Amino acid sequence: MQRNKIGIDRDLCNGCGLCTTVCPTGTISLSDGKAEVSGGDCISCGHCAAVCPQEAIRVTVIDDEMSQYKTFIAEKQWLPPGKHGISGLVQLMASRRSCRCFTDKPVDRSILEDLMKIGITAPSGTNSQAWTFTILPSRKAVTSFAGQIATYFGKLNTTAEKTMLRLFLKLIGKGELDDYYHSYYRKIKAALEEWHGAGKDRLFHNSTAAIIVGSKPGASCPAEDALLAAQNILLAAHSMGLGSCLIGYAVAAMKKDPSIQQAIGISSEEEIHAVIALGYSDEAYQRIAGRRKVIPKYWEG
Numbered sequence: 001m002q003r004n005k006i007g008i009d010r011d012l013c014n015g016c017g018l019c020t021t022v023c024p025t026g027t028i029s030l031s032d033g034k035a036e037v038s039g040g041d042c043i044s045c046g047h048c049a050a051v052c053p054q055e056a057i058r059v060t061v062i063d064d065e066m067s068q069y070k071t072f073i074a075e076k077q078w079l080p081p082g083k084h085g086i087s088g089l090v091q092l093m094a095s096r097r098s099c100r101c102f103t104d105k106p107v108d109r110s111i112l113e114d115l116m117k118i119g120i121t122a123p124s125g126t127n128s129q130a131w132t133f134t135i136l137p138s139r140k141a142v143t144s145f146a147g148q149i150a151t152y153f154g155k156l157n158t159t160a161e162k163t164m165l166r167l168f169l170k171l172i173g174k175g176e177l178d179d180y181y182h183s184y185y186r187k188i189k190a191a192l193e194e195w196h197g198a199g200k201d202r203l204f205h206n207s208t209a210a211i212i213v214g215s216k217p218g219a220s221c222p223a224e225d226a227l228l229a230a231q232n233i234l235l236a237a238h239s240m241g242l243g244s245c246l247i248g249y250a251v252a253a254m255k256k257d258p259s260i261q262q263a264i265g266i267s268s269e270e271e272i273h274a275v276i277a278l279g280y281s282d283e284a285y286q287r288i289a290g291r292r293k294v295i296p297k298y299w300e301g
């Protein structure tokens with residue numbers, strides 16, 4: 001099985017052994033001065049192929065198309081640590097804002113697909129790459145999805161209005177509904193009234209696209225993988241001229257009501273971890289927003 005994942009051209013291999021040093025699973029070893037697949041449990045990370053000076057190794061499951069972008073030209077060359085300007089990177093990270101005011105301008109599918117590809121440059125636990133991406137490419141799709149979320153919260157608010165039920169559940173140790181009532185009920189009620197009345201979209205902020213990031217079964221760290229990919233997408237979106245906003249309310253609704261994901265064609269096997277609203281921002285900031293103080297702790301051993 002490992003042999004099918006990695007192809008080594010023995011004629012090209014010069015026996016330098018670099019592949020054996022970077023392989024995290026001990027899959028490759030040197031034999032008679034040549035690299036060979038000898039065991040371990042290959043996770044297809046591609047490190048062996050990336051380090052080989054002879055280009056003698058190929059990881060068969062790595063799809064080159066995933067590193068080819070339609071809307072910009074990506075530098076192919078590997079950047080060693082310290083070779084990318086930190087100042088520009090931090091400026092990008094700190095300038096990204098959660099956008100809550102999108103214009104009506106649609107987002108090209110090619111941009112959305114490039115964002116997905118940028119998302120999957122993120123690390124994943126045991127390189128499982130078990131993430132899934134569902135693209136809502138238009139305002140129509142986002143509105144229809146938002147309608148399903150609104151229906152879920154409408155029902156939840158109706159249930160939360162039942163004081164006796166809330167208190168009974170709290171008494172038997174299920175305080176979730178009561179907590180929801182005190183923290184969210186009023187906000188959601190106001191948002192739903194605006195949604196049903198003036199058609200104002202307080203959930204997706206009028207975004208013209210969205211990407212839903214989930215996971216297939218079998219990943220070791222599915223939520224972490226998805227959120228790391230999501231952060232890549234948020235940063236890249238800013239860089240590509242788009243606004244973005246994580247929509248936690250949509251994730252919460254999908255986790256509680258599986259019929260929502262089925263309604264938008266996502267298999268019940270998938271678990272949803274992030275919903276990202278995307279579009280062209282109608283916001284302009286004068287400066288970077290900043291953060292509250294955090295004091296690091298040290299442990300000296």
Ligand SMILES: Cc1cc2nc3c(=O)[nH]c(=O)nc-3n(C[C@H](O)[C@H](O)[C@H](O)COP(=O)(O)O)c2cc1C
Pocket residue numbers: 096097098099100203245246247248249250
């Ligand atoms: C997990 C998560 C869920 C979020 N859900 C929502 C949401 O449902 N609606 C919204 O407007 N913003 C949402 N946000 C955005 C946060 O409110 C925002 O990140 C925070 O206020 C800081 O602002 P900034 O992103 O502009 O730095 C979410 C952020 C995270 C990380």
